[in-house]
Amino acid sequence: MGSRHTSITSRRAQSSANECPRLFCAVQAAERSNGHYGIEFRPYPNNAHDRNAIAVDGVVGNRRLHIGYLDRKTAKAVHDDLLSKGIPVAGEIYNLWASGDDYLEVKFFVLAPPGNGVKARLKRTKAYEID
Numbered sequence: 367m368g369s370r371h372t373s374i375t376s377r378r379a380q381s382s383a384n385e386c387p388r389l390f391c392a393v394q395a396a397e398r399s400n401g402h403y404g405i406e407f408r409p410y411p412n413n414a415h416d417r418n419a420i421a422v423d424g425v426v427g428n429r430r431l432h433i434g435y436l437d438r439k440t441a442k443a444v445h446d447d448l449l450s451k452g453i454p455v456a457g458e459i460y461n462l463w464a465s466g467d468d469y470l471e472v473k474f475f476v477l478a479p480p481g482n483g484v485k486a487r488l489k490r491t492k493a494y495e496i497d
Contacts, residue, residue: 403426409445420444
């Protein structure tokens with residue numbers, strides 16, 4: 367799968383901050399019990415601030431916890447390069463860090479099916495030349 371790494375940082379002041387400590391604890395519990403966890407992306411085209419907005423949800427077992435949104439630049443790239451063409455995306459957490467003051471940082475890869483990585487997409491648009 368092609369990938370692009372990105373991260374989300376959340377603090378108590380953000381609307382999704384209530385879910386972040388729960389996500390961190392749920393992921394820790396899933397790790398201990400070999401349970402399923404990850405992230406999922408939800409396009410949010412009716413967002414008043416950005417029609418390319420993509421929500422990021424933490425998923426642990428059958429629980430879904432909203433943790434934030436892709437940054438505007440990443441959301442536009444994922445939307446324009448993949449979602450608008452019907453290419454599915456997935457996410458994989460590679461780092462989760464929390465502090466005692468309700469600060470949570472989630473680092474993850476945005477994954478696309480084989481043949482749809484950044485270099486392959488650029489090559490198809492002839493914007494990338496192989497040396």
